[in-house]
Structure formats: structure tokens, C-alpha cells
Amino acid sequence: MEIKVLGTGCAKCKALEKATKEAVEKTGVNATITKVEDIIEIxxxxxxxxxxxxxxxxxxxxxxxxxxxxLSKLLTK
Amino acid sequence: MREKVITLNRNLNGWLIPALLIPIWVLTYLNLQNVADYIIDDIFGMVSGKHLTETLRFFIFEVPKVMLLLVLIIFGVGILRTYFTPEKTRKILEGKSLFTGNILASLLGTITPFCSCSAIPLFLGFVEAGVPLGVTFSFLIAAPMINEVALILLVGLFGWEVAIIYILTGLSIAILSGWLIGKLGLEKYVAEWVYKIKANHESELDSKIYFSERINAGYESVKEIVGKIWIYIIIGIAVGAGAHGYVPEDFLGALLGKGNWYGVPLAILMGVPMYSNAAGIIPIVSVLIEKGVSLGTALAFMMSVIALSLPEIIILKKVLKWQLITVFVGIVAVGIVIVGFIFNYVM
Known part of the structure; x- marks a missing residue:
């Protein structure tokens, strides 16, 4: 599973990245998380x-x- | 059939709790003054009329009052906002002519969910979709300046009249500044790479959303917004309460009162480097007025703190060249000066 967190570096973006990491650990799904900070790519x-x-x-x-x-529900769906 | 029952239950659950909470809310709200008086006069046994007594009374009354208003209105607006996504707003604004577009953009700016951290993607999304630059600016000016938090605090601390004046003049500034920016043809002062962006519009979320989810969005926005601003409000009201009891009336009248023509521009100059949201600044402004600052000057100060701020300018610098930023700040500042003068001299 490929997970991307898009965000230019605001507080909420960091919070989402952290929560996603936790959810991946919790559910144990096999996933790679990438953070996309480049606004053009976003x-x-x-x-x-x-x-x-x-x-x-x-x-x-x-x-x-x-x-x-x-987030865990979204990951295991 | 089963599916239907579940849907019904969800809707009922969503409604039930708010329906029960509202009468409790009303009762609490109506009795705040009595409770504050009871705490001050009977429990603490303080002497009425003394500075410390009145400062504390003001604080114990205002904090829960503003908090109650915030929770109720933010809950309502949180639900309302699920109907207005930035994507829908953009769709409405696409291809609108300049003046109509500016009016619509300013109105939508007040209700579309907006946070300054999303200012850049929002700006890019609008421009990319062909929303005119001036219309985009109307949105960007109205969005931070006029919002539910500002409205609640203005109604709570100044009353309906000032709140309506603030909204109408704020909207006029957003509409006219955006219109003027559009007329000036400043598209060349947007960073070049902005026009090269090609977004993919197909990847939308599924739009079917249950009413119970909208209610959840209400709870979420209460949690998020109140969680973020409660401390500013308490500090703001504490500063206000302190000044209410201790600073002499008309203390600021000489400097920022009605008689001084330079009061309004001075207030704006002081306001730009100060960065605060509506939550932090309005309680303080309420005290400024009490201490002799005229309404026009106070409005100008409030608007410049909220609408023109250095951090926002720095964020916008990523997508705009300095010429356009200068024009934007200049036009909005002039608009605020005019509002200030109108209220100082005409009203």
C-alpha cells in the first residue's frame, strides 16, 4: 500500500503524518509513507x-x- | 430494510444530543450574570464598586459568556460549512464577471472553511481554475477578516450594531479591493510558475454524506477551534478585565480619540506587525473603546490586525511578487482608513 501525506509543513500536516504513522503501526498493514511538501506536486x-x-x-x-x-479504519478498508 | 433502519438511527443519534443540550445551554446563558454576582458578592463577599471586585466580576461573567457563544455558533457553522467546500466555491466563482465575482467571492469567503495554512493551495486552485485574480483577492481578504469567531466576539462584547457595521464594512473592503486589483491588471506580478500548474480535477471525494456526519463535523470544529483559541480569549478578557477595573476612562482618548485625524492611520500602522486572530484582539479592542478610543479608530485597528499581517504576507510572497503584495496591502490599508474616518466623522 502506498500512502502519501500532502502538506506544505503547517502544524496540521505534521499532525496528520504522525497520526498516519501510528495508524500504520497499529494496524500492521504493509505500507510506505511519503511526505509530499512540494506545492506544485500537491x-x-x-x-x-x-x-x-x-x-x-x-x-x-x-x-x-x-x-x-x-485512520486505521481507512487503512484496513 | 435493515440499511434504512440503520440510517434512521444514525440521524436520530445525531439530533438527539444537540436537542438535549440546547435547553441546558440557554438556561446557563441566561443565568450567567446571577452566577457571577453570586460568586463575587456572596461566596467571596467582596465589596461592590472596588476596582478588584469589578475586574473579577467582569472576568467571571465574560469568559463563560463568550465560551458559551463560541461553542454554540462554531457548532452551527461547523455543520453549515460541510455544505461549502473550497472546491464548490471555486466552481461557483469560475468564469464569473469581475464585479459579480467579487461580491460572490467575498460572501463565500466568510463561510468557506479557511485557514491561513491553506491560503497557498487555495490561491493556486482558484487561479488554475481560471477564477480572475481580483475575485481571488476578494476571497482572500474576506476569509480571515469576517468569520464566525469575529462575529461572536463582536456581538458578545459590543452588541449587534457594531457587529453588523464590522461585517458590512469588511465586506465592502473585500469587494472593492478585489475589484480594484482586478481592474489594475496585475496578473504579471503573480509568480510565473503559478500559471504552469495543471491540476487534476477528477480525484474528488465521494460527495454522499450523512447528516450525522455533518453533526460530527460540528463537534469536530468546536473541538478544533475552541481548543485552539480558548487561551487567547481568556488572556484577551483578562487584559480587558484588568484595564476595565484599573485604567482610567479616557486614558487613550487624547491619542486615539475622535479629535485626532492621525488616530486611524496610527492604529493601522500599529496593527500590521501585530499578528493575532479575531479571538485575541477583539476583547482588547472592547477595552480600547471603553478607554476613549473612538469606534472608527478601534475598527481600523481590529481590521488591520486581522486582515493585514506579516505572517500572511510572508506566506503570500511564495506566489506573488512584491509589487502585487504592495498593491494589495496598500489598497486594503486605504480601505480600512476610509472605514475608520467614516465612523469617526460621519457617524
Whole structure:
């Protein structure tokens, strides 16, 4: 599974990255997490609010930081 | 069938708790003054009229009052905002003519979820979709300046009249500044790479959302916004309460009162380097007015602190050249000066 966290470095973006890491550890799914900070690359996804969570090319979260439990559900779906 | 029952339950659960909480909210709100008086006069047994007594009374009354208002309104706005995503706003603004576009953008700016950390992706998303530069600016000016937190604090601490004046003049500044920026044809002062961005518009979230999820969004925004600003409000009201009891009336009247023409520009100059959100600045401004600062000057100060701030300018520097930033700051500042003068001399 390929996970991307999009965000230019605001506090929420860091929080989402951290929560995603925790969720991956908790669920034990096999995933690589990359942080995308380049704004041009972020814009390719057509989003206007950050942070964004992309799983296998699909946007699953944008503009907010879900709890680790909610993220775990998204990861195991 | 089963699916239907589950949906019904979800909706009921979503409604039930807010429906029960609202009467409790109203009762608490209506009795705040009595409770504050009871604590001060009966429990503490303090002497009415003394500086310390009145300072404490002000604090014990204002903090829960503002907090209660915040929780209720932010909850409501949180639900409302699930209907207004930035993507929908962009769709509405695409291809709108200049003046209509500016009005729409300013109105949508007040209600679309916005945080200054998203200013850049939002700006890029608008420009990329062909929303005119001036219309985009109307949005960017209105979004931080007019929001639910500012509204609650203005109503709570100044009353409806000032809140409505603030909203109407704020909207006028956003509409006219954006319109003027559009008229000036400043597109060449946007960083070149901005126009090279090609976004992919297909990757949208599925849009079906249950009402219970909207209610959850309400809870979430209360948690997030109140969690972030409560400390500013307490500090702001504490400063306000201290000044309320101790600083003599008309202390600032000589410097920033009605009689001084330079009061308004001075207030704006002081406001730009100060960075605060509405939550931190409005309680302080309420005290400024009490101590002799005229309404126009106080409004100008408040607007310049909220709408023109160095951190936001630094963020915008990533996508705009300095010429455009100068024009933007200049036009908004002039707009604020005019608002300040109108309220000092006309009203």
C-alpha cells in the first residue's frame, strides 16, 4: 500500500503524518509513507485544502486530521 | 430494510444530543450574570464598586459568556460549512464577471472553511481554475477578516450594531479591493510558475454524506477551534478585565480619540506587525473603546490586525511578487482608513 501525506509543513500536516504513522503501526498493514511538501506536486491532486491523505492514488482525507482509529479504519478498508 | 433502519438511527443519534443540550445551554446563558454576582458578592463577599471586585466580576461573567457563544455558533457553522467546500466555491466563482465575482467571492469567503495554512493551495486552485485574480483577492481578504469567531466576539462584547457595521464594512473592503486589483491588471506580478500548474480535477471525494456526519463535523470544529483559541480569549478578557477595573476612562482618548485625524492611520500602522486572530484582539479592542478610543479608530485597528499581517504576507510572497503584495496591502490599508474616518466623522 502506498500512502502519501500532502502538506506544505503547517502544524496540521505534521499532525496528520504522525497520526498516519501510528495508524500504520497499529494496524500492521504493509505500507510506505511519503511526505509530499512540494506545492506544485500537491496541486497535481486537485486539492485546495491541506493536509491531504492519499492511499494508492486516491484521496481519502483532506483538510483535517482524523483520529488514529479513523485512520486505521481507512487503512484496513 | 435493515440499511434504512440503520440510517434512521444514525440521524436520530445525531439530533438527539444537540436537542438535549440546547435547553441546558440557554438556561446557563441566561443565568450567567446571577452566577457571577453570586460568586463575587456572596461566596467571596467582596465589596461592590472596588476596582478588584469589578475586574473579577467582569472576568467571571465574560469568559463563560463568550465560551458559551463560541461553542454554540462554531457548532452551527461547523455543520453549515460541510455544505461549502473550497472546491464548490471555486466552481461557483469560475468564469464569473469581475464585479459579480467579487461580491460572490467575498460572501463565500466568510463561510468557506479557511485557514491561513491553506491560503497557498487555495490561491493556486482558484487561479488554475481560471477564477480572475481580483475575485481571488476578494476571497482572500474576506476569509480571515469576517468569520464566525469575529462575529461572536463582536456581538458578545459590543452588541449587534457594531457587529453588523464590522461585517458590512469588511465586506465592502473585500469587494472593492478585489475589484480594484482586478481592474489594475496585475496578473504579471503573480509568480510565473503559478500559471504552469495543471491540476487534476477528477480525484474528488465521494460527495454522499450523512447528516450525522455533518453533526460530527460540528463537534469536530468546536473541538478544533475552541481548543485552539480558548487561551487567547481568556488572556484577551483578562487584559480587558484588568484595564476595565484599573485604567482610567479616557486614558487613550487624547491619542486615539475622535479629535485626532492621525488616530486611524496610527492604529493601522500599529496593527500590521501585530499578528493575532479575531479571538485575541477583539476583547482588547472592547477595552480600547471603553478607554476613549473612538469606534472608527478601534475598527481600523481590529481590521488591520486581522486582515493585514506579516505572517500572511510572508506566506503570500511564495506566489506573488512584491509589487502585487504592495498593491494589495496598500489598497486594503486605504480601505480600512476610509472605514475608520467614516465612523469617526460621519457617524
Amino acid at each position: 496541486m497535481q491532486f486537485g486539492v485546495m485544502t491541506t493536509p491531504v491523505l492519499v492511499i494508492d492514488g486516491k484521496i481519502v482525507v483532506k483538510g483535517k486530521v482524523p483520529s488514529v482509529d479513523e
